[in-house]
Amino acid sequence: MALSEKIQEKIRKVEPYVPGEQPQRKVIKLNTNENPYPPAKGVEETLRKMEPDRLRLYPDPTANALVSELAERYGLRKDQVFVGVGSDDVLSMCFLTFFNSDLPILFPDITYSFYKVWAGLYRIPYECQPLDEEFHIRMEDYEKENGGIIFPNPNAPTSVGESLTMIEEILKKNQDSVVIIDEAYIDFADNTESAAALLERYENLLVVQTFSKSRAMAGMRIGFAMGNPELIRRLNDAKYSFNSYTMNLPSILCGVEAVKDQAYFEKRVNQIKETRAWAAEEFEKLGFTYPGLEANFLFVTHPEYQACEIFAQLKEHDIYVRYFPEGKLKDYLRITIGTREEMEALFDTLKKIMSKEN
Amino acid sequence: MALSEKIQEKIRKVEPYVPGEQPQRKVIKLNTNENPYPPAKGVEETLRKMEPDRLRLYPDPTANALVSELAERYGLRKDQVFVGVGSDDVLSMCFLTFFNSDLPILFPDITYSFYKVWAGLYRIPYECQPLDEEFHIRMEDYEKENGGIIFPNPNAPTSVGESLTMIEEILKKNQDSVVIIDEAYIDFADNTESAAALLERYENLLVVQTFSKSRAMAGMRIGFAMGNPELIRRLNDAKYSFNSYTMNLPSILCGVEAVKDQAYFEKRVNQIKETRAWAAEEFEKLGFTYPGLEANFLFVTHPEYQACEIFAQLKEHDIYVRYFPEGKLKDYLRITIGTREEMEALFDTLKKIMSKEN
Numbered sequence: 001m002a003l004s005e006k007i008q009e010k011i012r013k014v015e016p017y018v019p020g021e022q023p024q025r026k027v028i029k030l031n032t033n034e035n036p037y038p039p040a041k042g043v044e045e046t047l048r049k050m051e052p053d054r055l056r057l058y059p060d061p062t063a064n065a066l067v068s069e070l071a072e073r074y075g076l077r078k079d080q081v082f083v084g085v086g087s088d089d090v091l092s093m094c095f096l097t098f099f100n101s102d103l104p105i106l107f108p109d110i111t112y113s114f115y116k117v118w119a120g121l122y123r124i125p126y127e128c129q130p131l132d133e134e135f136h137i138r139m140e141d142y143e144k145e146n147g148g149i150i151f152p153n154p155n156a157p158t159s160v161g162e163s164l165t166m167i168e169e170i171l172k173k174n175q176d177s178v179v180i181i182d183e184a185y186i187d188f189a190d191n192t193e194s195a196a197a198l199l200e201r202y203e204n205l206l207v208v209q210t211f212s213k214s215r216a217m218a219g220m221r222i223g224f225a226m227g228n229p230e231l232i233r234r235l236n237d238a239k240y241s242f243n244s245y246t247m248n249l250p251s252i253l254c255g256v257e258a259v260k261d262q263a264y265f266e267k268r269v270n271q272i273k274e275t276r277a278w279a280a281e282e283f284e285k286l287g288f289t290y291p292g293l294e295a296n297f298l299f300v301t302h303p304e305y306q307a308c309e310i311f312a313q314l315k316e317h318d319i320y321v322r323y324f325p326e327g328k329l330k331d332y333l334r335i336t337i338g339t340r341e342e343m344e345a346l347f348d349t350l351k352k353i354m355s356k357e358n
Numbered sequence: 359m360a361l362s363e364k365i366q367e368k369i370r371k372v373e374p375y376v377p378g379e380q381p382q383r384k385v386i387k388l389n390t391n392e393n394p395y396p397p398a399k400g401v402e403e404t405l406r407k408m409e410p411d412r413l414r415l416y417p418d419p420t421a422n423a424l425v426s427e428l429a430e431r432y433g434l435r436k437d438q439v440f441v442g443v444g445s446d447d448v449l450s451m452c453f454l455t456f457f458n459s460d461l462p463i464l465f466p467d468i469t470y471s472f473y474k475v476w477a478g479l480y481r482i483p484y485e486c487q488p489l490d491e492e493f494h495i496r497m498e499d500y501e502k503e504n505g506g507i508i509f510p511n512p513n514a515p516t517s518v519g520e521s522l523t524m525i526e527e528i529l530k531k532n533q534d535s536v537v538i539i540d541e542a543y544i545d546f547a548d549n550t551e552s553a554a555a556l557l558e559r560y561e562n563l564l565v566v567q568t569f570s571k572s573r574a575m576a577g578m579r580i581g582f583a584m585g586n587p588e589l590i591r592r593l594n595d596a597k598y599s600f601n602s603y604t605m606n607l608p609s610i611l612c613g614v615e616a617v618k619d620q621a622y623f624e625k626r627v628n629q630i631k632e633t634r635a636w637a638a639e640e641f642e643k644l645g646f647t648y649p650g651l652e653a654n655f656l657f658v659t660h661p662e663y664q665a666c667e668i669f670a671q672l673k674e675h676d677i678y679v680r681y682f683p684e685g686k687l688k689d690y691l692r693i694t695i696g697t698r699e700e701m702e703a704l705f706d707t708l709k710k711i712m713s714k715e716n
Contacts, residue, residue, distance in 0.1 A: 009458075012456075014596050058576040218417075250606070
């Protein structure tokens with residue numbers, strides 16, 4: 001059946017999208033920045049002991065248990081924390097709540113690809129600001145009048161971090177806008193500080209983080225925002241008014257456990273950082289360069305080898321990395337830091353590919 | 359800290375909302391139409407045996423396992439089923455996808471309260487159509503030009519069902535609009551048929567159902583839509599373009615189990631229907647009347663007692679039912695069908711309240 005033309009006219013036009021590859025056979029998966037280690041032990045225990053009878057009831061719409069645990073972990077009050085179904089849900093809710101202006105919102109030209117999508121969805125005007133040659137933000141680009149500001153720090157897919165000093169400058173110069181720092185990768189940063197340190201001083205600041213990377217819970221869909229109580233209240237007002245029950249019971253209960261086990265969290269993050277340091281050296285030995293080293297992935301380029309060819313050949317060897325065929329990015333590969341063993345397999349294969357091509 | 363005025367201007371205005379009461383002490387909870395019985399046994403087993411390591415990976419964005427199971431259950435093909443995070447998520451996505459017209463969408467004046475909210479959110483014009491004196495839809499109201507049609511069947515909060523014949527008439531007369539039948543309560547209906555029976559004949563039909571009531575999974579957040587492959591494709595296009603990963607791993611895996619166990623499902627639904635039949639008689643004995651008997655709740659009114667007073671007094675006795683203080687609804691109480699024991703406690707208390715007042 002084909003739909004009638006008049007029905008077609010009433011249907012929203014969107015960019016068709018094909019979900020990322022989910023290969024059925026066993027591959028080395030370094031393409032979506034997942035954590036190579038399982039979540040904290042308490043998560044498993046929570047699943048094992050969860051009372052199924054509780055599932056018949058609606059979940060706590062305030063997700064109080066998880067909000068409390070996060071507040072304690074980050075030294076905040078409960079009214080400074082908002083949780084959602086992955087940071088995509090949190091960020092989308094932020095766009096909807098805070099970017100209601102005729103002035104354009106500002107974000108970098110190379111950044112998380114969903115910012116443009118949500119701006120389109122909520123009819124928010126936006127202006128992309130070009131990064132400099134080293135993939136850094138140019139502060140002067142964020143000094144013009146605007147409807148809001150958002151950027152990831154460290155940035156994706158570059159792994160480049162911006163200084164807290166610069167973020168503070170941007171906050172000071174934009175006291176009439178909400179400034180959102182999207183810190184999906186902050187826990188892996190060595191030289192980039194979380195803007196959460198500035199929360200007490202800037203009422204216009206919102207910091208968004210996720211459980212999908214450093215807490216190894218991409219499959220559970222948990223994200224959160226930290227900000228001043230008034231911003232958090234507005235986020236909750238918006239959320240409750242459109243959909244009261246979004247986060248399910250397993251997410252709330254398992255999320256608590258992932259936050260509680262700080263020792264495990266630090267151990268795994270440090271393991272990934274160690275593997276990253278080693279992998280960075282290995283890339284250098286092979287002649288690759290990268291603009292930053294602040295996330296659980298590397299964004300690498302090679303003067304002699306084409307990124308898309310390496311991408312294709314790695315895939316032939318069942319090693320999946322990420323390639324962006326657009327503009328400046330097309331010379332780079334984004335490669336997630338896996339386990340040491342996975343990275344060794346990557347380098348073995350890279351060496352084979354590169355010796356064959358020469 | 360108070361936000362600057364210019365920031366306030368940029369913040370979306372929404373109706374402030376206070377989440378429903380979540381009493382900490384043990385009460386008889388007949389206020390949110392939850393199932394009084396636990397979900398299928400397979401749900402518990404799935405939680406027990408879930409591999410926590412899988413949580414580190416993003417969930418399958420297509421939720422293929424759950425879509426397949428639902429398709430099989432309802433005799434459809436996989437490309438005729440869409441799943442989301444509760445039927446609120448599914449319905450919101452339907453509004454966003456199918457109601458992009460300058461013509462108003464049509465729905466009853468007494469209906470699910472979120473329809474107006476989503477219309478407002480997505481700036482969709484709408485016109486409410488009054489129900490008749492018996493809380494039935496008047497078919498002629500749905501014969502005017504429109505941007506789309508949606509209504510629950512059975513309707514909430516009335517428990518009144520509409521005939522398949524009437525729905526078919528509406529579908530025939532609105533071939534240029536998507537018509538959404540919101541069947542949250544259909545599994546409890548004795549005299550109302552699911553519009554799913556019409557899917558093969560009407561390309562403009564979308565049927566939405568939920569796991570929150572008949573499948574006892576409100577805490578897991580699962581809803582689904584059934585429709586022709588072209589409508590389902592458009593829903594998926596919209597969803598993927600804004601947020602690829604919405605349904606978490608426990609929802610997908612446990613959802614499958616809830617659908618698989620048809621014997622358990624039927625047993626529990628029948629138990630609730632039996633309790634409902636008995637409860638309806640008890641209400642009648644006490645002088646209450648109700649317009650319909652098609653859902654897992656009753657919508658009752660009494661000629662001599664004020665609904666809001668009964669509501670308040672039941673609450674004093676730790677029995678929570680639902681009261682809507684607006685317009686025509688203010689003379690009614692919506693009371694979920696709990697276990698036989700819970701309903702007996704309700705009637706004992708009602709009798710006390712009513713004898714005291716007389």
